[in-house]
Amino acid sequence: MSKQKTISEKIKVLTDVQHVRHRPGMYCGSIKLNNASEWLLNDEGKFEKREVEYIPAFMKLFDEIVSNSVDESKRNSNLDTIIVKVDEKTGSISIYDNGGIPVVIHDQHGIYIPELVFSNLRAGINFNDDEERDVAGTNGVGSTLTNIFSTSFRIQTADGKKSFDQTFMNGMSEKTEPKIKNSDKHYTEITYVPDYKFFGMSGLSEIYLKLIKKRLVEIAACNNNLKINFNGEKIRFRNFKEYAELFVADPFYERSGKWEIAVAPSSNGFQTISYVNSIETKDGGTHVYAIHSQLVEKLRVLIKKKHKVEIKPAEIRNHMMLFVNCTIINPSFSSQTKEKLITEPKDFGSVHEVSDKLVKLVFQSEVVASILDWIDKKAQAEERAQLRKLNANLSTAKILKLIDAKARDKRENCTLGIFEGESAISAVRQFREAQSFGAFPLKGKFLNVSELKNSQIIQSDDVVNLMGSIGLRLGEEPTKYVPLSGRVVEIQTKDGKILKLDETEEIFINGKWISVKELKNKPLF
Numbered sequence: 362m363s364k365q366k367t368i369s370e371k372i373k374v375l376t377d378v379q380h381v382r383h384r385p386g387m388y389c390g391s392i393k394l395n396n397a398s399e400w401l402l403n404d405e406g407k408f409e410k411r412e413v414e415y416i417p418a419f420m421k422l423f424d425e426i427v428s429n430s431v432d433e434s435k436r437n438s439n440l441d442t443i444i445v446k447v448d449e450k451t452g453s454i455s456i457y458d459n460g461g462i463p464v465v466i467h468d469q470h471g472i473y474i475p476e477l478v479f480s481n482l483r484a485g486i487n488f489n490d491d492e493e494r495d496v497a498g499t500n501g502v503g504s505t506l507t508n509i510f511s512t513s514f515r516i517q518t519a520d521g522k523k524s525f526d527q528t529f530m531n532g533m534s535e536k537t538e539p540k541i542k543n544s545d546k547h548y549t550e551i552t553y554v555p556d557y558k559f560f561g562m563s564g565l566s567e568i569y570l571k572l573i574k575k576r577l578v579e580i581a582a583c584n585n586n587l588k589i590n591f592n593g594e595k596i597r598f599r600n601f602k603e604y605a606e607l608f609v610a611d612p613f614y615e616r617s618g619k620w621e622i623a624v625a626p627s628s629n630g631f632q633t634i635s636y637v638n639s640i641e642t643k644d645g646g647t648h649v650y651a652i653h654s655q656l657v658e659k660l661r662v663l664i665k666k667k668h669k670v671e672i673k674p675a676e677i678r679n680h681m682m683l684f685v686n687c688t689i690i691n692p693s694f695s696s697q698t699k700e701k702l703i704t705e706p707k708d709f710g711s712v713h714e715v716s717d718k719l720v721k722l723v724f725q726s727e728v729v730a731s732i733l734d735w736i737d738k739k740a741q742a743e744e745r746a747q748l749r750k751l752n753a754n755l756s757t758a759k760i761l762k763l764i765d766a767k768a769r770d771k772r773e774n775c776t777l778g779i780f781e782g783e784s785a786i787s788a789v790r791q792f793r794e795a796q797s798f799g800a801f802p803l804k805g806k807f808l809n810v811s812e813l814k815n816s817q818i819i820q821s822d823d824v825v826n827l828m829g830s831i832g833l834r835l836g837e838e839p840t841k842y843v844p845l846s847g848r849v850v851e852i853q854t855k856d857g858k859i860l861k862l863d864e865t866e867e868i869f870i871n872g873k874w875i876s877v878k879e880l881k882n883k884p885l886f
Contacts, residue, residue: 377482378533381509382559389425389506390417390698392560400608400634401571402578408608413568416560420572421698422510423454425503426551430458431580431639434587437461439547444590445577452564453513453554454573461547464523473539475516475525479504479551480533504551508533510560511553518549532556576641578604583639583686605684608634612684613722619688620713622652626727627682635685637692637702644695646702648687648709653678655715656723663724670736680731681723687713763826764790766799777801777831801827 375383385392395417400408427445434440440460447454462475470477482505508514514529524544529536557564574591581589581596582604589596598604601621602614609625616622635642635649642648657674664672690710695701706712723729764786766775775797780786783802793800808821818824827833 378509381482381506382532385418385510388697389421389510392416392418399572399575401575402607406607415568415572416562417698418510419555419560419562419569420576422507422555423573424576425507426456426553427576427580428639429504429551430456430460430549431584431587433458433460433549434584441586442588442590443577443580445573446592447565447570447573449565449570451554452557453552455550455552457548457550459548461520462518462525462549464518464520464525464541473525473527473541475518476527476536476539479508479514479516480529480536481505505533507551507553510556512556513552513554515552516549517552519544519546521545521547532559578607579636579641580639583636601684601686605634608684609682612682613719613726615716615719617713619711620652621684621686622713622715622719623684624656624719624723624728625682625684626731627680628731631678631680632682633685635683637687637689637699640694640699642694642700642702644701646695647704647706648689648702649683649685651706651709652685652713652715653681653683656681656683656720659715659717659720660724660729663720664729664732668733670733672732672736676735677732680728680735687711764793764800766795766797768796771797775799779803779827781805803827 381388393416394414396412396414398410399413401411401413403409427443430440430443434443437460440458442457442459444457445455446457462478464473464475466473467477508529509532511529511533512531514533516525516527516529518525522544524540524542524546526540526542527537555562574596577589577591577596581587582598582601585598585600587597600614601616602612602623605612605614605623605625612623612625614621614623631653633645633649633653635645637646637648654674657677660677661672661674664670664677687709688711689702689704690708691704692702693704695703766777768775777799778786778789778793779801780789781803783804786800786802789798789800804823808818808824810818810824
């Protein structure tokens with residue numbers, strides 16, 4: 362029997378680094394292979410959805426470093442270049458920008474600023490919530506996480522006066538002494554080798570290269586002032602519309618202040634591609650709702666006015682693809698992975714009013730056309746369901762007034778006489794040829810059904826009884842056979858039913874008479 366642990370043995374106290382490696386999901390997402398549907402660039406340079414397997418935490422660590430460069434570009438207007446190099450053989454990843462970190466010793470902590478920033482989980486310049494921040498970083502843990510999950514993490518930077526060079530190894534458990542030199546350059550370059558063994562990886566596969574490129578394309582789309590370079594390939598956009606065009610043709614686009622939006626039709630339900638301060642928000646959030654709620658409500662008003670149709674917001678949204686790129690002051694996210702914005706709209710720091718011009722363009726587009734088509738198909742489906750229900754009621758209706766012919770197996774030889782009033786058929790009852798002649802009495806003036814709905818038609822007992830008597834069904838073509846004597850053949854309907862008919866007969870379908878012989882071995886309807 363194993364010895365029971367004491368309370369002191371059960372409670373563990375971990376260092377910050379130990380806690381990060383022990384519970385990585387709290388900091389950078391899952392370290393397990395994740396099956397996901399991702400937008401990736403194809404060979405034609407367009408985005409398409411692909412089912413892929415990758416480790417989210419691995420990509421998050423890359424994003425933490427490259428986002429630092431993007432954030433710094435907003436503080437330092439001289440930073441306009443980001444260069445990323447990936448060595449597939451060694452597995453190293455390098456992120457360079459032409460900014461620079463001050464190479465000075467921190468007054469209180471006694472170590473150089475670059476070392477402090479990249480090796481401490483709670484070091485950063487984004488903690489003053491009294492200041493307005495429009496950057497991605499919020500918690501001061503990002504770049505240090507990358508250091509912790511790397512076998513090698515090299516920091517090189519220069520501030521125009523001095524340069525700094527230091528390397529951390531084995532999950533930040535070892536480090537070299539910083540090398541300080543005089544320099545008139547301005548740059549920062551982080552080169553790291555991820556701890557592939559920790560992630561259960563043998564190295565960089567093609568999918569990670571595609572995901573890295575996707576991320577750099579997103580950054581270029583959200584920051585048209587930046588020149589992005591990936592392994593020698595230049596990536597740059599003039600505006601967010603050009604980025605949206607990699608997904609769809611001819612999106613409707615507008616911008617105002619710190620917002621850019623684009624709208625396009627969607628045949629796969631509501632889709633959104635959204636960014637906050639250059640961060641991809643896969644799960645959308647309050648910024649997406651702020652835009653689509655305006656757009657949907659304005660479209661509802663126009664559709665009701667012109668097409669006299671009341672549509673629910675979700676029914677409009679499901680035919681739309683929405684692109685949003687915005688800058689939010691002091692953003693709050695649902696987790697460290699920052700996939701959903703939770704900042705209240707009143708705290709955005711800016712507002713985008715969807716213009717009437719954009720709404721009009723969307724209203725005249727395939728977006729609304731597809732909505733109206735969907736509504737029509739829905740109405741037709743509802744009508745068919747109603748017809749099935751009404752016809753079921755007809756099938757079970759008791760035919761109370763019919764005086765039926767007795768030769769039910771030879772209906773083609775029978776006649777039905779329709780008379781006004783039950784008294785009128787008393788003589789018929791006495792003198793009719795019972796085998797082949799039937800009679801049906803109408804009660805007063807028969808209902809004019811030409812302008813009525815099906816549900817209204819079957820409210821009339823006379824109509825129900827007459828239809829039941831002659832086998833009519835709502836919404837179905839009547840079938841009539843003309844016996845001419847001949848050989849019996851089988852005709853199969855599209856729903857799989859087999860009809861046995863005389864080869865010389867004619868059948869009335871789709872508004873015309875067709876020879877059974879012509880239909881032989883062909884689907885009937």
